[in-house]
Amino acid sequence: MTKIQFRRRVIVAILPCVAVAGAVVRHYATPGTTLRDIATLLMVLWVPIIGNVIAWLIGKLPRRAPKEAQPAGFDALPVFTPHLAVDLTFRRPTVPSQDVPLGPGEYRGALVLDNEGFSVRWRVPHGASIARGTPVALDIEFLSPAVAQPKFAQGTAFRVLVDDAFVADGLALQSRADHT
Known part of the structure; x- marks a missing residue:
């Protein structure tokens, strides 16, 4: 595993944890406060990760090689x-x-x-x-x-x-x- 792959895996693990922590803080924060708004923002951080995970899973699906029709020469x-x-x-x-x-x-x-x-x-x-x-x-x-x-x-x-x-x-x- 390369250094970049390792870092990506760490980020994929950390951002959902940050989102869960943001949900907990938001639950206990008073409505209308800056703390609640920041917690809401932390909850949204996981959204790009889900898109990347879905794209990675789609990339792992087996695919048939496209048949290229060669024009008759x-x-x-x-x-x-x-x-x-x-x-x-x-x-x-x-x-x-x-x-x-x-x-x-x-x-x-x-x-x-x-x-x-x-x-x-x-x-x-x-x-x-x-x-x-x-x-x-x-x-x-x-x-x-x-x-x-x-x-x-x-x-x-x-x-x-x-x-x-x-x-x-x-x-x-x-x-x-x-x-x-």
Whole structure:
């Protein structure tokens, strides 16, 4: 037991005793005197302790771990299904040593339109790379195509957010509605 825990237990034991002493003094004191008023105040000192004891008891009750519903991600989707053809221009980084082309593979981010973001993924084909600063046409897949596709009509401008940085600017070219 730590020093603070010991002190708390002592306080929990002393304050009810002070309240009982205040009740005894109040019982024998003359009504309207300062002594009776002070005794009344001493009787009320136990109230915060009762709240703390109740909170401690509630904390001791066994609880079930909350079930956190994980949103379905791209890992749950079996294959890449393009929903929108876009024209992307990846921004050049401020640090010259980071100005390297995007290599082949799958990339994930969010298309940001005003104050809304839509989770997407796109692929750079094997053997290809995307140079920063030059526009490139790509197919992207939305995580929730039914919600996102109506927002991206042909010619809609957007930004691409990856982690906490905007990495590209884009323009919606053509909906792939036949794949939804």
